[in-house]
Amino acid sequence: xxxxxxxxxxxxxxxxxxxxxxxxxxxxxxxxxxxxxxxxxxxxxxxxxxxxxxxxxxxxxxxxxxxxxxxxxxxxxxxxxxxxxxxxxxxxxxxxxxxxxxxxxxxxxxxxxxxxxxxxxxxxxxx
Amino acid sequence: xxxxxxxxxxxxxxxxxxxxxxxxxxxxxxxxxxxxxxxxxxxxxxxxxxxxxxxxxxxxxxxxxxxxxxxxxxxxxxxxxxxxxxxxxxxxxxxxxxxxxxxxxxxxxxxxxxxxxxxxxxxxxxxxxxxxxxxxxxxxxxxxxxxxxxxxxxxxxxxxxxxxxxxxxxxxxxxxxxxxxxxxxxxxxxxxxxxxxxxxxxxxxxxxxxxxxxxxxxxxxxxxxxxxxxxxxxxxxxxxxxxxxxxxxxxxxxxxxxxxxxxxxxxxxxxxxxxxxxxxxxxxxxxxxxxxxxxxxxxxxxxxxxxxxxxxxxxxxxxxxxxxxxxxxxxxxxxxxxxxxxxxxxxxxxxxxxxxxxxxxxxxxxxxxxxxxxxxxxxxxxxxxxxx
Numbered sequence: 425x426x427x428x429x430x431x432x433x434x435x436x437x438x439x440x441x442x443x444x445x446x447x448x449x450x451x452x453x454x455x456x457x458x459x460x461x462x463x464x465x466x467x468x469x470x471x472x473x474x475x476x477x478x479x480x481x482x483x484x485x486x487x488x489x490x491x492x493x494x495x496x497x498x499x500x501x502x503x504x505x506x507x508x509x510x511x512x513x514x515x516x517x518x519x520x521x522x523x524x525x526x527x528x529x530x531x532x533x534x535x536x537x538x539x540x541x542x543x544x545x546x547x548x549x550x551x
Numbered sequence: 552x553x554x555x556x557x558x559x560x561x562x563x564x565x566x567x568x569x570x571x572x573x574x575x576x577x578x579x580x581x582x583x584x585x586x587x588x589x590x591x592x593x594x595x596x597x598x599x600x601x602x603x604x605x606x607x608x609x610x611x612x613x614x615x616x617x618x619x620x621x622x623x624x625x626x627x628x629x630x631x632x633x634x635x636x637x638x639x640x641x642x643x644x645x646x647x648x649x650x651x652x653x654x655x656x657x658x659x660x661x662x663x664x665x666x667x668x669x670x671x672x673x674x675x676x677x678x679x680x681x682x683x684x685x686x687x688x689x690x691x692x693x694x695x696x697x698x699x700x701x702x703x704x705x706x707x708x709x710x711x712x713x714x715x716x717x718x719x720x721x722x723x724x725x726x727x728x729x730x731x732x733x734x735x736x737x738x739x740x741x742x743x744x745x746x747x748x749x750x751x752x753x754x755x756x757x758x759x760x761x762x763x764x765x766x767x768x769x770x771x772x773x774x775x776x777x778x779x780x781x782x783x784x785x786x787x788x789x790x791x792x793x794x795x796x797x798x799x800x801x802x803x804x805x806x807x808x809x810x811x812x813x814x815x816x817x818x819x820x821x822x823x824x825x826x827x828x829x830x831x832x833x834x835x836x837x838x839x840x841x842x843x844x845x846x847x848x849x850x851x852x853x854x855x856x857x858x859x860x861x862x863x864x865x866x867x868x869x870x871x872x873x874x875x876x877x878x879x880x881x882x883x884x885x886x887x888x889x890x891x892x893x894x895x896x897x898x899x900x901x902x903x904x905x906x907x908x909x910x911x912x913x914x915x916x917x918x919x920x921x922x923x924x925x926x927x928x929x930x931x932x933x934x935x936x937x938x939x
Contacts, residue, residue: 436722436748440729443745447736533721535728536735 426547427451427470431461431488432504434476441474444536445543458488469496472543475526477505493525500546501525502539506532552578553586555685558593558610560601560627561647562620567594570614573674579685588685598622602630611641611688612681614668617648617655624648625655628662641691643684647672711877715759715891719752759891765824766876766893769900776904778816778928783854784809784847786819790826791845794834802839805830809847815854816928821901825856828894829921833860835890836919853907853926861918870911874899898923906931 428450432438435456442452453470455461465473473492477485489501503526530542559570571592578587593608595601598619605613613631617624624646631642646659649670656667665687668680726745728734735741768774787807791798798805826845833843841861848855865873877892895909898921902909905925913919927933 434718434722436719436752437725439748440722440725440745443735443741444729447734533724535732536725537728537732540734 425449425451426472427453427468428472428474428543429453429455429461429464429470430474431455431464431485432474432476433457437476440536441539444540448540448544450540450543458484461488462491465492465495469499472500472502472547474502474504474539474543477503489526497525500527502527502542502546503529504532504534504539505529552589553689554589554591555612555688556591556593556608556610557612557614557681558595558601558604558608559614560595560598560619560624561614561616562596562618564594564596566616567592567596569674570677573677574681577678577681579682581686581689588689590681590685598624598627601627605631605642611643612684613642613644615644615646615664616670617646617659625658625662628659628664632662641688643688645680645684708876712759712763715877716756719756722752723749755891759893762891762893762897765897766900769897769904776818776821776928778818780814781817781819781822782812782814783817783822783856784811784813786822787826787845787847787856790823790830794830797834798843801834801837801841803834803837804842805834805845806842807845807847813847813849813854815925817905817925818928821904825898825901825923828898829856829858829923832894832921833858833862833919836860837862841918850924853905853924856923856925857920859918859920864913864915864917864919866913866915870913873911874909903931904928906933 428445430438430441430445430452431454432441433456438454438456442454445452453464453467455464461475475485475489475492485503489503492499492501527546528542530539557570557574559567561567561570571594574590574592578589580587590612593604593610595604598621601613601615602622604610615624615627619627622630628644631644643665644659644663645666645668646655646664647668647670648655659667665684666680668677726749730742730745735745784807787809791805791807794805830843830845837843837860843861844857844859846855846857846859848857874895876896899909902923902925905928907924907926909921909923911919911921
């Protein structure tokens with residue numbers, strides 16, 4: 425069974441996503457900050473990481489993405505962002521191997537089911 | 552030192568040089584911005600040249616002769632009107648005129664001239680007019696800067712509020728969607744937990760909105776304050792009674808320590824907000840089996856309310872940040888505890904209204920003690936004149 429790590433600083437958003445992913449058969453581990461995320465990853469490399477961009481500071485998510493990618497270059501990262509909405513950026517960010525090595529973005533707000541679909545697709549090798 | 556650019560428009564070169572000489576070592580003191588303003592003179596011999604220089608040199612003050620060879624002074628003013636609006640009207644025009652007629656004065660004023668200078672004039676007369684114009688320019692700028700700062704602060708505040716409301720909204724929406732889609736499996740406990748958490752987050756949103764209203768009411772000064780002779784000990788006991796269910800639920804003990812009544816002229820609503828915030832923090836950040844001790848006593852020129860808990864406490868660095876708006880100490884121990892981050896900012900603002908203050912002493916892992924001093928309901932800086 426595929427293992428997914430959820431990294432987000434809101435206990436309830438984590439719980440919502442955890443419950444739906446678990447119901448679809450994923451093994452879910454959770455982390456509420458960068459420190460917990462590192463411990464979680466050190467305990468074993470998962471099949472996918474779901475990472476919220478905004479945590480304690482606005483850049484923690486970005487830094488963590490680079491860190492994870494460096495440690496496990498093949499590990500897919502799905503990044504959750506509210507950037508377009510928060511900053512009124514009129515375009516969608518694309519993943520960038522050098523600057524921000526994530527596999528895909530998911531714009532907030534989204535439903536936990538949509539997240540689960542996305543996770544399943546990435547793990548199947550699709551987009 | 553701030554420097555203002557003066558564009559002098561006159562077809563007589565002697566006149567322009569005279570102006571330059573008169574303003575060379577001249578400085579104007581503007582008390583409100585606490586600084587001197589000096590001048591830099593730019594020349595134009597015609598209206599056409601003046602228009603070009605206004606665009607390229609962006610002067611703040613225009614000394615404009617009415618009688619010019621091509622475009623007249625009034626023509627120049629006419630053409631500047633539109634640009635003035637674009638620039639936010641920060642170009643002040645002083646008309647120079649040899650034949651000061653009422654008609655010219657009216658026409659120039661209609662086109663936005665700020666002042667007049669009749670030819671011939673002495674260097675002192677010129678400086679007088681420039682002094683007045685310079686003060687106007689600097690103060691206008693200052694006012695614009697303050698207005699802009701105020702807009703920024705307001706914008707930031709609203710952004711933070713929006714963010715603080717969006718987070719619980721996203722959580723509640725997420726949970727409700729899962730419940731309605733039944734997408735989290737068949738265990739009813741999972742759904743019950745989601746409902747409970749949704750209620751907790753809604754409660755948090757409501758508290759945030761209430762706190763925001765309290766804060767704006769206090770800050771705007773719109774809320775009518777009604778100081779009456781109040782026994783703070785009774786108010787504290789009444790409040791503690793309201794907290795009883797939560798105190799029991801968290802297996803705490805709440806004790807009120809007051810010897811007899813503690814009278815003070817105060818607004819009951821304000822005292823309740825102060826106590827409510829301190830007591831609810833002492834309960835929220837406590838540990839099962841712990842206690843909350845509320846002491847009310849007379850202090851020099853007023854009263855002192857002390858609320859001690861046996862909770863998680865905080866570090867010195869956390870203490871220092873505590874009374875700001877939207878400050879919440881985030882760590883493993885505070886996770887899952889809801890709060891608006893406004894409560895202590897409100898307590899501090901209210902204490903100020905009583906010429907008092909609020910302080911905290913804390914021991915990480917052992918507990919915190921908040922001390923509020925209230926002197927008089929008459930407002931900041933008044934208690935020395937009206938001792939209690």
